[in-house]
Structures are given as structure tokens and as C-alpha cells.
């Protein structure tokens with residue numbers, strides 16, 4: 001009887017170990033997206049990658065990132081700019097939308113090591129042709145960018161949102177969507193930005209909460225003129 005219990009116990013342990021090892025070669029660690037055959041497989045790989053992404057408090061929440069992706073797709077945005085890449089969680093989500101639209105996303109990151117990590121993650125999900133991460137201070141990088149933009153996501157230094165916006169302004173098309181993160185928790189730091197958006201008749205703004213995770217909110221701004 002004891003022998004049967006021991007064998008059953010060993011079999012259960014083996015099953016658990018097998019399940020864990022199958023899990024541990026999940027999308028997060030594999031670099032085989034290039035070998036996946038169908039768009040459905042690639043989509044599944046990316047969804048799993050997003051689900052298992054090692055997010056920290058700096059990252060956008062899963063709900064916010066999904067909202068960004070949906071906004072990119074439903075506005076058919078073609079050229080996007082993210083200010084503050086971190087490790088690329090938001091960029092991957094928006095990048096999926098830009099890829100479907102046949103567009104491109106530029107994401108700007110101050111810290112060189114963080115920018116490398118962002119590029120690494122973008123490559124892991126096969127979005128390197130759609131998303132370009134540029135290292136450097138966004139306030140220096142933005143004026144060097146060429147062409148027009150129709151989608152902007154602000155998520156770097158909160159007190160600089162108005163400066164990022166002013167730097168982007170010459171390149172913003174009428175009809176552009178600007179999304180700014182952390183507008184509830186960091187409202188004071190970005191008061192100049194929020195006051196401008198609330199009072200300027202060329203812009204329409206609403207503050208939304210796509211996720212309860214951080215008790216924060218995002219401003220969704222539409223450039224009317």
C-alpha cells in the first residue's frame with residue numbers, strides 16, 4: 001500500500017515538473033517568432049508574451065496598453081510617437097496596432113540600457129520593422145524627427161508633458177490623437193499641460209480610466225484644428 005502511495009506521489013511530482021518546464025519555455029523566453037508559420041500563431045505568441053511580460057510599476061497596465069492598441073487601430077493611425085519607452089510594454093501593444101494599420105511607431109527612451117531592453121523585447125515579438133526605439137532625451141530627439149505624426153503617447157517625465165507636446169506640435173496633423181498617462185496621480189506636475197488642453201478650443205479632451213490597477217487615468221485628446 002505504502003509502495004503504491006510512493007509511486008503515485010512520484011508520478012504526481014513528475015507531472016508537476018513537466019507542466020512547469022513546459023510553462024518555462026513559454027513565449028517570454030523563446031526567440032523563435034521568426035519560425036512561426038501563420039499570422040494566427042504569431043498573434044498567439046504575442047498575446048502570451050504580453051500576458052507573461054515582467055511588468056513593474058513603471059509600465060502601463062495591461063488594460064491601459066490594450067486601450068492604446070485599440071485607439072491606434074480604430075483611428076487607423078499611421079505614424080505614432082511614444083515619449084518614454086521603458087522596456088517596451090506599451091510600444092509592443094501599440095506596435096501590434098501599427099503593424100495591422102501598415103504604419104510605424106517611434107518610441108523614445110532616455111536611458112541607453114533601458115532602450116536596449118526595449119529593442120530586445122520588440123525583436124522578440126517580431127515588431128522590429130514596425131517599432132523603432134530611439135535613445136536620448138525626447139526633448140532633443142523630437143525636433144530631429146522628420147514627417148508628420150497622427151498619434152502621440154506621453155509617458156515620460158510628468159513635469160515635461162507640456163514641453164514634449166510643444167516639441168511635437170509642428171509635426172502634429174489635424175485629427176491627431178494625443179494620449180497622456182498618469183493625469184490623475186500626477187495632475188499637479190503637469191498642470192500647465194492639462195490647463196492648456198482644457199482651455200484651448202483646438203483640442204478636445206476627456207480623462208478616462210481603462211484600468212483600475214493603479215487608480216490613475218489617461219487624458220485622451222483630439223486635435224480638432
Ligand SMILES: C[S@@+](CC[C@H](N)C(=O)[O-])C[C@H]1O[C@@H](n2cnc3c(N)ncnc32)[C@H](O)[C@@H]1O
Pocket residue numbers: 058059060082083084085086087088089090091108109110111114136137138139155156157
Ligand atoms: C513610465 S516609464 C514608460 C512606460 C512605458 N511607456 C510603458 O508603456 O510601459 C517612463 C520612461 O520614460 C523615460 N524618460 C524619462 N525622461 C525622459 C526623456 N526626457 N526622454 C525620453 N525618455 C524619458 C524613463 O527612463 C522611463 O523609462
